[in-house]
Structures are given as structure tokens and as C-alpha cells.
Amino acid sequence: MSLVLTTASVPDGDKVAYWNDAVSRTLVPMKVTPRGDGPFEGRIATDRLGYLQVSTLEADAGRVSRTPDLIAGSSEALVAVGVQTSGTATFVQDGRRAEVSEGDLVVYDTTRPYSFDYPQRFSTHVFQLPRRALGMPDSDIRQVTGNAIGTGDGFGAMLLPFLATLASSPADGYPPAVANRLAGNVVDLFATLIAERAHPGGTEADAPSHLVLRIHDHINRNLGDPDLSPERIARAHRISVRYLHRLFEGEGTTVGQLIRQRRLEECGRELARRGSAAPTVSAVAQRWGFVNPAHFSRAFRAAYGVTPREWRNLRTTHEHLGSLQALSAGDRV
Missing domain, CATH: 1.10.10.60 (Homeodomain-like)
Structure with a gap:
């Protein structure tokens, strides 16, 4: 059953603090700073599919940042794949800056600082998994972070509808054995995506x-x-x-x-x-x-x-x- 946290019934003066806590507990510790002066509205729904966590966020404009201090207090190394489903974002990690449009993918490592700037209300799917489950060299992951991956063609075009369907399907509808196998397939797809981007021109086989x-x-x-x-x-x-x-x-x-x-x-x-x-x-x-x-x-x-x-x-x-x-x-x- 999905865990759903929302600011809808929270007093206006407590919404930002509540949202910071909700996002940090559900994903990883982060700092959320709203852009506007009015009451902040946000909603996050989360499911687990084996060792894969699937979350959908909808929130008002703001900046989300993961700082070295917040990283120091985290125990598990995770890799995340975000799918921008509405709105835009500016994503920064590993010294690279990417403009993320609707339908784009981003890959990021929670053990290194990053930030997202959302200039207007947005929604996004976030897939989190233990980095060890991905089985990719750290050098390959670093080459992919800080980039927006378009889904108009290539492997991304095949991956996007699958991820969208997965994020909208209730995870409790799968038996545990099926959920674990499905999570493994998703990890394989992410590994293929990273290899394709880290070794363009077919050199990923090397x-x-x-x-x-x-x-x-x-x-x-x-x-x-x-x-x-x-x-x-x-x-x-x-x-x-x-x-x-x-x-x-x-x-x-x-x-x-x-x-x-x-x-x-x-x-x-x-x-x-x-x-x-x-x-x-x-x-x-x-x-x-x-x-x-x-x-x-x-x-x-x-x-x-x-x-x-x-x-x-x-x-x-x-x-x-x-x-x-x-x-x-x-x-x-």
C-alpha cells in the first residue's frame, strides 16, 4: 500500500517544515526552500518494489538541495533516476548543470551533493535503489550525473513509458517474488542506460x-x-x-x-x-x-x-x- 504524505491538512505556517521532513524521511535528507511567499503545497506517494523504491512528487516551485552535511548523516549509498512528468528543473551535480524538460530523465548519486531548482509547480517520478545493486563502476555513474537524458529517441524512448506505467501501478499488486524480479529488471535497464551514456559510440563493450x-x-x-x-x-x-x-x-x-x-x-x-x-x-x-x-x-x-x-x-x-x-x-x- 502506498505511503502518501501531503501538506493539504497542515496549517499554513507549518507546511514548509512538514514538507522538508516528509521529503527527507521518504527519499534522503534534503533541504527544501520554497520560491513563493504564499502557502506551500506538496504531495509525495511512495511504494516499494523489492529493493526498489518508487515515489511520485508534486509540489510548488522551490529549490531542493542535498548538502555535504546532510550526506554525512546518511548511512546508505543510493542511486536515483528521476523522470520529469510536468514542469521544468535545473539540475546540478558533479560540476555539471542541466536544464530538465518534461519527459527527461536524470541520474544522480545521493552520496554527492546535488540540487534541483523548480521555477514553477512540478511533478516527478523518483526511482531509488542501493548503488551496490546497480553494479556499475563509480566512474560510469559520474559521467552520467549532471545531465538531462532525452526520451525522444533511442533507449530513453523505450524506457520512459515503462517507468511511467511502473510508477502509476500499485506495488502491492505483485507477489514478493514477482516484485523482486521486476525490481531486478528495472535495475538492468538503468545499468544499460548508464552504460549507453557513459560509453557512447559502442565502446561500452570495452x-x-x-x-x-x-x-x-x-x-x-x-x-x-x-x-x-x-x-x-x-x-x-x-x-x-x-x-x-x-x-x-x-x-x-x-x-x-x-x-x-x-x-x-x-x-x-x-x-x-x-x-x-x-x-x-x-x-x-x-x-x-x-x-x-x-x-x-x-x-x-x-x-x-x-x-x-x-x-x-x-x-x-x-x-x-x-x-x-x-x-x-x-x-x-
């Missing part, structure tokens, strides 16, 4: 590919860590687990499968080595991150068709026969 190479290198360097997991990898690269999995959609494998595959390859290589001081099968498994010997044996057999011990015996026998054949050929020369 950033993910470089990141995938770094992740492959990270996996190879940490195969022996039994705690190596998608969660650890995502944390090390400051991205979300969701974005990590999305990066590997074009790799033909999952992150977990890649870790297991690389571990098995290293185990197979080491087990094939000859020598009187060759390590035991369990020692090889532990060295490459397998904690449970039975699990390692099953995984190895599934990958290579034989047990680790059979693999070692086959490889050793093959090399031994090869050596004997070479010696025999030498004797005949």
Missing part, C-alpha cells in the same frame, strides 16, 4: 571486456583459496554479484563453473607429473581449493571420466611406456 579479463586473472591467482566465490570476487572488484553474473552471460559458463574448471585443470596437470616425491591426491586437491576429498573425486570423475588416482596411473604409465619406446629405438640405431 569496459566490461576489460573487467572480465581482470576477473579471470583474479580467479587464476586465487584458485587455492577455498573461500573463492562469486561473492568474494564481486566484493574485490566493487561490483554486485548480479552484475558479475551478467558479465559472464556471454562467456558460455558461470563464475562458479569457471572456478571449478580451472581448479580441476590445475589438479589434473599436477597429478600427471612423475617423480618419487609426487604429492598425494588429497594434498593436490587441497592445494587447489578443494576442501572435501570425496567432492573433489566426484567432480574430477565427472570432468575427465576417471578418478584422480586412475588419472595419475594412466598418465604415469603412458609416459613410462613412451620412455621405454624411445630407449628401444635408440638401441636399434
Whole structure:
């Protein structure tokens, strides 16, 4: 059920203070300064869709600002996407100034100062989500903030009607599982929008590919860590687990499968080595991150068709026969 806060029944002398508190509690702490001298009127309706918060604001002309002091008192890092549905605004963040018209989108980061100036009564939809859920590099987000994104064509044209419908639909009409999945789809759309704007000309593919190479290198360097997991990898690269999995959609494998595959390859290589001081099968498994010997044996057999011990015996026998054949050929020369 939507939470609706309005100044309609608040005494005129208390409306501005009430509105400041309502906006700060519903969105993030902000300062609202009205432009006119008369009674201030505002209304905000908010719903939650999983971890996505969807709000609609209608208010009189004024300035909304998020200052360093207000940011210092906030605990969660959020990214917001605003959709101007009526009126205009001047938006400032990260040293850039944008004139926002009806139908435009703006992206902003609540961990850095910003301001909106509304010269007349306005309405806007605001979509807020945890920045970690977005899974985008901070450098990409910074390139998009402080700009107005038109929705007359391109990806914005497809995104605008979807967001407008989402903002006008009651969130409590969706079962929790559907709401969470829908929120995830919205986050993917926002990530696509940011990537499109941060890497124009098709170069957005370059950033993910470089990141995938770094992740492959990270996996190879940490195969022996039994705690190596998608969660650890995502944390090390400051991205979300969701974005990590999305990066590997074009790799033909999952992150977990890649870790297991690389571990098995290293185990197979080491087990094939000859020598009187060759390590035991369990020692090889532990060295490459397998904690449970039975699990390692099953995984190895599934990958290579034989047990680790059979693999070692086959490889050793093959090399031994090869050596004997070479010696025999030498004797005949």
C-alpha cells in the first residue's frame, strides 16, 4: 500500500517544515526552500518494489538541495533516476548543470551533493535503489550525473513509458517474488542506460571486456583459496554479484563453473607429473581449493571420466611406456 504524505491538512505556517521532513524521511535528507511567499503545497506517494523504491512528487516551485552535511548523516549509498512528468528543473551535480524538460530523465548519486531548482509547480517520478545493486563502476555513474537524458529517441524512448506505467501501478499488486524480479529488471535497464551514456559510440563493450579479463586473472591467482566465490570476487572488484553474473552471460559458463574448471585443470596437470616425491591426491586437491576429498573425486570423475588416482596411473604409465619406446629405438640405431 502506498505511503502518501501531503501538506493539504497542515496549517499554513507549518507546511514548509512538514514538507522538508516528509521529503527527507521518504527519499534522503534534503533541504527544501520554497520560491513563493504564499502557502506551500506538496504531495509525495511512495511504494516499494523489492529493493526498489518508487515515489511520485508534486509540489510548488522551490529549490531542493542535498548538502555535504546532510550526506554525512546518511548511512546508505543510493542511486536515483528521476523522470520529469510536468514542469521544468535545473539540475546540478558533479560540476555539471542541466536544464530538465518534461519527459527527461536524470541520474544522480545521493552520496554527492546535488540540487534541483523548480521555477514553477512540478511533478516527478523518483526511482531509488542501493548503488551496490546497480553494479556499475563509480566512474560510469559520474559521467552520467549532471545531465538531462532525452526520451525522444533511442533507449530513453523505450524506457520512459515503462517507468511511467511502473510508477502509476500499485506495488502491492505483485507477489514478493514477482516484485523482486521486476525490481531486478528495472535495475538492468538503468545499468544499460548508464552504460549507453557513459560509453557512447559502442565502446561500452570495452569496459566490461576489460573487467572480465581482470576477473579471470583474479580467479587464476586465487584458485587455492577455498573461500573463492562469486561473492568474494564481486566484493574485490566493487561490483554486485548480479552484475558479475551478467558479465559472464556471454562467456558460455558461470563464475562458479569457471572456478571449478580451472581448479580441476590445475589438479589434473599436477597429478600427471612423475617423480618419487609426487604429492598425494588429497594434498593436490587441497592445494587447489578443494576442501572435501570425496567432492573433489566426484567432480574430477565427472570432468575427465576417471578418478584422480586412475588419472595419475594412466598418465604415469603412458609416459613410462613412451620412455621405454624411445630407449628401444635408440638401441636399434
